[in-house]
Amino acid sequence: MLSMGAHLKLFNLKSVRTQCLVWCGALLLYCQVGVAQAQVIIMNGVAVAREAVAANGVTPHKMPGFSISVDEKKLNLLEDYERYIRHRMWEKALTSLKELSDTKSTSRLLPTKDGFLIDAEDRVFQALTALPAEGREAFRLFFDGKARKQFEDLTSSGQLLTPQAIQEARLVFSQYFLTSIGDDVADLLGNDAFEQGKFPQAARYWRAILDHHPDSNLSEVDLNVKYALALIRNRQLEQAASTIQLISQQYADQKVTLGGESVDPVVYLKALLPADSEKNSSHTLASTVLSNRLSQPLELTGKTLQPRWQVTFLDQTAEQAIANSQSDYYGRSKSYQTFVPPMAVDDQRAYFNFYGICFGVDLQSGKLVWRNAKFKDLGTNFNNYSFHQSSNLNQYHITVDGDYVLTTLIPQKEMNRYRACYRLIAYQRDSGKQLWQSNQTNESFISRPLIDGDQVYVISHQQNNKLLTLNCLQLKTGKKQWSIPLGSVVAGNSSNGMPIMPIPILRKTGDSLLILTNNGALFEINLSTKAINWAFRYPYKVDQSSTNHYYAALDEEVQLHSEGQMLRDANLVYFKEAGMDEVFALDLSVKKMLWKRPIKTSAQLVGIDQKNLYLLSRELEAIDRQSHELNWAVKLPVAAGGMSALLGPDRLWVFTSRGIFEISQTNGDVLEIYRGHDLTSLGGSIDFQRGLMLCISNQAVTAYPVGDSDPPPAAETDIETENKQP
């Protein structure tokens, strides 16, 4: 038995031991935590470093936003090839290249380093021509004999006679261009393409020789002349002019033989250029692409514009239903009050699509020619929660061409359906009689249909699928002729829990169709080959969190229904996507991004002239096309959707909540304000047709005569009482 003192000593000993254990444990734990923290820091450091690399050098198909599939196997081989080149391992590099050429593609596109996804064959060609001199020597050593043999077999008669021979020559060109016969095969292919009217391809073959075959035996002046000819035929006039200038400087006094005659190439080529081409070419093209450009200034007289007619389409019941949808929060996030219906106009009438109620108005008299349903029925349909869940206001479209008016809308009988689809419907232009309707049960049409001759191009998706498909339909019947899958969108969520699909924009020039996805990708489609020529990718951030509370303030871009827009001037394309805070300028002839700059998310491209790009939100901004600096900006009382502007030679007009503003293109000064005849509206879109300035607001369309056209007496139309259903 221990004494009391011994007990105390034992306790102290135990205490010391316990304390030691505790301190050791704490120290150990501290060290571990320290190590762990260090690890975290290191890991964070790595993560940061990796992110930085990713941000700088991320490949286009991995950028956030629109998803485009690429051939990963081929991409890996290409990366291997480029790595071997960097390490000067020629044998391995050329083996990879051979394998790359022989591998069958699962996807047509491969990424480049500047944001483009281009044809896999072109991309491999790019990689091939990027070989340094030492690599080229190795390439010839490896493949010259084989290439020469194949070429001799193909061209026994000196020209390519059969399609099979042409196909094989293309293979020789893509695989063995750097060998001694590469320039010859390119020249033959160029001649063949030119004869067939494929001028871009012809220019490409001849340019390849000039750029990548410096030791070619072919006459340089001949090649330059051929190249310039192809450019002129392809309307690439600026590039053609610079090539002619190069010929005049470098090959002065040299003659070429064209059509059996010896001619001065400079004189000959200049004669082919249209008169004053440098000034006119871009302007003419811009005018054709931009319908809002006016060649003559509008002559508006007096501050108080007198309308020729006005049609009010916002029925009282619809107005009340819209107000109800705000108070019960079903439709609060949609900003119905500021919705301005889309309009299409031809030489006789203007056509509108107001939440699926389509109607045509005679331009001269303002009489309602037809409508597909009664406006007061809208009120009933607006009370359906399902409608608010399915509706996407930017998905209502209307377009007119020939005898057809095409619309995308949710038919009234489907408004109460869960996840209702937007149908494509064709109406007879004069009578409003429905001609056909897309009948696939789950297919929803999202883009404005583009009518071209007997074809309609339109983009759709299956309602529960985010894959976008470009469709070519027969205009007369609506039957699908062909379709191309483009890729999948990354969609945000609405406060109703539904995905917000982006609205692609379609623009056709010649044989190519540009598609702006409004989701981080721009496509060029070759309509003759029905294939994607290239795609340009850029990061598009989508907020996919479901934190859109019904009580949250609406963003400016929602209130103004800002849309993405793409404007083209010859080979230059300017675009700004919906929901994005950057505007881009691309040069399509060299597939290069010229510049990009930050801009308000709510801004929408509304026009272009020789000097500026114009973007409208609650201010109108003029961005210099060359320097991409802001030349001027002016605040405007813009309060509704349908953002647009009419561009005259020196001024432009915008329809706002406080009237029509006439603005100087020089400095943005407001030169005049015409209050107009739609004083209670929030403003909206503006157009000009047949001597009439058409102002479409959230409640009415008003036509003001411009200039000295003799107006009939002003007419006001109440849309419900005036006309009947067809």
Add this chain to the structure above:
Amino acid sequence: MSGLSPLMQRLPLFALAVFLCGGNITPSSFADEAQGITVMGLGSIEAKPSVVELTGVVIGQGQLAGDAVTKFHGNRRRAETAFKNLNIPGLEIVEEGMSLYSSLNASQMQAMMRGMAVNNAESQELSVSETLKLRVTGIDKLSSQELLEIIVRIVDSGKDAGVIIGNDTSPSVPGTYNASKARNTMATFKVTDVEKMKEAAYEQAVKDARTKAEKLAKLTGVKLGRVLSVDGVGDSQKNTAAIYNQIISQYMAATGVNQTEEQASTLLKAIPIAVAVRVTYSIE
């Protein structure tokens, strides 16, 4: 019993408190009475406003600082031109100073309100703004209708030129409702030369005090003597704002800022300039 006992325990404490309070009050009352009759005299002069003042904010915002500055300069120039083109006699534009700031966007605000980390990496817009005071003088010579027309012209012109007229109604936190900002006061009407009017009001106040004191003397059967002390209480605004005004006035006086010579009202009507004096008369 059990309920009463705590009360009984607290009773001495309560008595002490009452005693102390009483002790504080009683001596001062007694001292006042010993000196004579103290009365409060009120004087008020009503004057028609001679100035109307509107506040306008010119702003330029942009992701790029250069854009914000370009926008600001353009908007500022247009605003000034628009107001000058109105050719309103007596209209002057007073610059109230320029400011540069960068605001959090809505999502950053929401994150902050929820106590979450604010992502500052997100680009923030730069704002350059300037407040302009638009003063029209000599409005006391105008009829209400004429004045209203002038105000409407200024407001219209400002709105057309992109100037934010009136007080700032945008919520400090996006998406929230602030009742105090729900009403946008467009114009403030002002009386100038307040000091002169106050002098007249003091005269009235002293007369009023004399009258009141004489009445009290008559009622109590004593004879009113000479003035022992006068205390100019100042503006007799009967709301708490007057207290804050006094504090602000004291602060401005201390810091050397010129005290305003104007009295403002949001209503277009005669503005009262009221003062109060406390006068103590001796009893003979």
